[in-house]
Amino acid sequence: MNVLIIHTTGSVGKSTLAAVLLRPRLGAELLSIENSNFGAERYGEPVRLFEAQDYLAYIEQLMMAEGTNTITDVGSSNFTEFVHQMLIVGGLSLFDYVIVPCEKQDRTQLETITTIQTLLNAGLDPSRLRVILNKVSIPTPRRPIDVDFAALFAEAEKDPRIQINPNCYVPTLPLFAHMAANGLTWQNILADKTDYRALVRESKGQGNTMERIEYVTKQLAQGMAAQTIAILDRAFEELDIGPAVITDEAIVVDME
Incomplete structure (x- = not known):
């Protein structure tokens, strides 16, 4: 499966x-079309980097990966050139799904x-389009999600x-602001099976030492990661792009 995640602007969470x-749910290779911003590598993920002007090399790599799941993340600075290259070279049909995130x-x-209209006009099969609403306020019966995304739903x-x-x-x-503030990565948190709650207890009476603060920080990260995984599992199911191949190992932390 080849998945493209794309948007004409930055900072929408691609x-x-x-x-x-x-x-984590597709076991996919990450490909990035980017030349000015950090992409998924800041989460500790290996990423193969291309620029839109290297489109032929990128398409060759995508075709070579036949039989392997791939995710292509197109940076906003490369959006126009990437779409232009798709129009004159081809390649849109190689993607099983095209995901467009949106914030409110x-x-x-x-x-x-x-973004959506540009892709549809470029020949995207509408059945392959997926829109994911990002950084939303939890919807309620009194304020359903289409209120915050009125223009998009219209x-x-x-x-x-x-x-x-x-x-x-x-x-x-x-969790992601917590990670950025404390120099943590997603992969580090998932891999770290240390019982920080026990360490916090053992260090009781030692004051707010740097070591004890670090234990609390990492215990909090583990707890938030467990909740985040459950939230993302639900979102992936609703995305409807097929069953998860690989899932993040759940982190269970007693926060009490």
């Missing part, structure tokens, strides 16, 4: 979703609509080619 939602800011919704009503699953969303996850 690389995060590629690294922590898609790759009005401008981002409009840019999401532009576009879907006008254009039957655009199908949006209101249950396909990822809420704002504080």
Whole structure:
């Protein structure tokens, strides 16, 4: 399976979703079309890097990977050239699914609509399009998700080619800010089986030493990671791109 995750603008969570939602559940190789920003590698993932101007080399690599799951993350700075190259060289049909993330800011919704329409006009089969709503407020009966994404859902009503699953969303996850603030990576957290709660208990009475603070920080990260995995499992199921091949090993931490 080849999956493309793409958007005409940056900071909508493409690389995060590629690294922590898609790759662990597809066992996929990560390919990045980027030349100016950090992508999924900041989560501790190996990434093969290309630029849109190297499109032929990229397509050759994608074809060589036949039989292997791949995820291609296109940076916003390469969006226009990447789409241009697809139009003159081809390659859109190589992707089983094309995922477009969207956040709730009005401008981002409009840019999401532009992204979707650009891809459809380039020949994307609508059945391969998936939209994932990112960093959402948890919907409630009094405030359903289409209230925050009014422009996007209105576009879907006008254009039957655009199908949006209101249950396909990822809420704002504080784990990632915690990781960035403390120099942690997703892979480090998953691999670390240390019982930090026990270490915190053992260090009781030693004051707020740097070592004890580190134990608390990592215990908190493990607990949030366990919750994050469950949330991402649900989002992946709603994305409807097939069964997960590999899943993150659950981290169970007693937070009490």
